[in-house]
Amino acid sequence: MKVATAEVSVGLWVIMLANWAVLCRGALRVGFYGGKCGIADVEATVAGVVTGQFVRDPTIVASLLRLQFHDCIVGGCDASLLLDGMKSEKRATPNLRLRGYNIIDEAKAAVEKLCPGVVSCADLIAIATRDAVFLGGGGRYDVRTGRRDSLASAAHNLNSSLPSPSISVSESIKLFADKGLTPTDMVLLLGAHSVGVVHCSNIKDGLYNMKNTGRFEPSMDHLLVNELKSRCPENATTDNTVNLDQSSPVGPFTIDSAYYKQLMSNRGVLKFDQKLTLHPVTRPLVANLANSLDFPTRFGAAVVKLGAVGVLTGTSGEIRRSCRVPNGPHLP
Numbered sequence: 001m002k003v004a005t006a007e008v009s010v011g012l013w014v015i016m017l018a019n020w021a022v023l024c025r026g027a028l029r030v031g032f033y034g035g036k037c038g039i040a041d042v043e044a045t046v047a048g049v050v051t052g053q054f055v056r057d058p059t060i061v062a063s064l065l066r067l068q069f070h071d072c073i074v075g076g077c078d079a080s081l082l083l084d085g086m087k088s089e090k091r092a093t094p095n096l097r098l099r100g101y102n103i104i105d106e107a108k109a110a111v112e113k114l115c116p117g118v119v120s121c122a123d124l125i126a127i128a129t130r131d132a133v134f135l136g137g138g139g140r141y142d143v144r145t146g147r148r149d150s151l152a153s154a155a156h157n158l159n160s161s162l163p164s165p166s167i168s169v170s171e172s173i174k175l176f177a178d179k180g181l182t183p184t185d186m187v188l189l190l191g192a193h194s195v196g197v198v199h200c201s202n203i204k205d206g207l208y209n210m211k212n213t214g215r216f217e218p219s220m221d222h223l224l225v226n227e228l229k230s231r232c233p234e235n236a237t238t239d240n241t242v243n244l245d246q247s248s249p250v251g252p253f254t255i256d257s258a259y260y261k262q263l264m265s266n267r268g269v270l271k272f273d274q275k276l277t278l279h280p281v282t283r284p285l286v287a288n289l290a291n292s293l294d295f296p297t298r299f300g301a302a303v304v305k306l307g308a309v310g311v312l313t314g315t316s317g318e319i320r321r322s323c324r325v326p327n328g329p330h331l332p
């Protein structure tokens with residue numbers, strides 16, 4: 001009996017120590033900046049910046065969502081993507097078309113004025129994206145904060161982390177799983193493709209030369225093929241863009257579940273997105289979301305989960321004073 005009691009208390013100690021370790025490391029939480037920036041409201045300040053930018057340019061919804069994804073999926077949500085430098089992540093080919101750095105710079109300047117060295121760039125990405133998603137019709141969610149910024153950034157870190165446009169669904173499921181994200185999270189996050197654009201160079205094969213046959217992708221809706229061809233002529237000398245969302249009733253700037261309906265009607269613009277309807281794991285998820293009313297809430301929850309991937313908290317990393325430059329020695 002005594003042995004059993006001793007075992008129980010050892011077990012309790014182990015649980016308490018584990019909890020203590022988690023507390024020491026620090027965890028993300030809603031309202032982390034409450035009272036840390038004098039009487040200023042950090043989240044309201046960022047919302048002001050994002051709203052001002054959105055009024056001028058509603059495509060910032062797409063810019064920020066993609067920025068958050070590309071930051072988080074490579075080494076965690078640590079703002080490593082924002083660092084300037086000849087060999088930094090933002091210089092890697094898949095990141096060359098990312099936009100939205102100026103929005104984070106403006107938000108950083110605004111919060112630095114209120115309380116220098118308090119708000120991390122990694123949190124600014126998460127807060128700004130949340131505000132943009134809301135303005136873009138994607139529903140409002142609470143954002144958890146307390147992230148810290150990486151000390152460095154390296155382009156070669158992208159190699160195995162960022163999904164290429166030609167990735168298979170199975171490979172993508174594995175890539176997301178490695179970051180703790182389920183196939184449902186992945187399919188929900190891909191709802192971000194209900195806003196934004198794709199360059200013709202990324203879809204031309206499907207329009208003109210599917211698998212080197214000299215023909216278009218036979219399963220693609222023929223009307224869509226013609227619409228896309230008119231915007232992406234075969235011998236064009238410029239790389240035009242087309243909206244990822246070609247037929248949502250609420251337009252190409254609104255985050256909505258019409259994206260999934262389009263996939264079910266073979267009107268996916270990106271080949272990868274259309275492949276989701278062919279894979280046994282993702283097809284039922286797409287079919288379900290095509291008819292769901294709670295997509296905005298579920299999308300927000302998936303973005304929150306993405307925002308927790310590989311975060312630096314507690315005493316790791318730093319709070320950068322400029323999102324483009326580490327506080328310590330500069331990158332080459």
Ligand code: HEM
Pocket residue numbers: 061062063065066069097099163164165166167172189190192193195196197198199200202270272
């Ligand atoms: C396997 C996963 C994914 C693949 C293969 C993929 C691929 C792509 C490609 C090829 C483009 C077009 C780029 C261009 O031509 O300029 C694009 C755009 C975009 N992606 Fe993804 N993506 C994936 C996941 C995600 C996720 C998880 C998000 C956000 C949560 C996201 C957000 C966006 C947005 C918003 C755009 C439009 C960007 C703009 O208008 O500037 N993507 N993606």
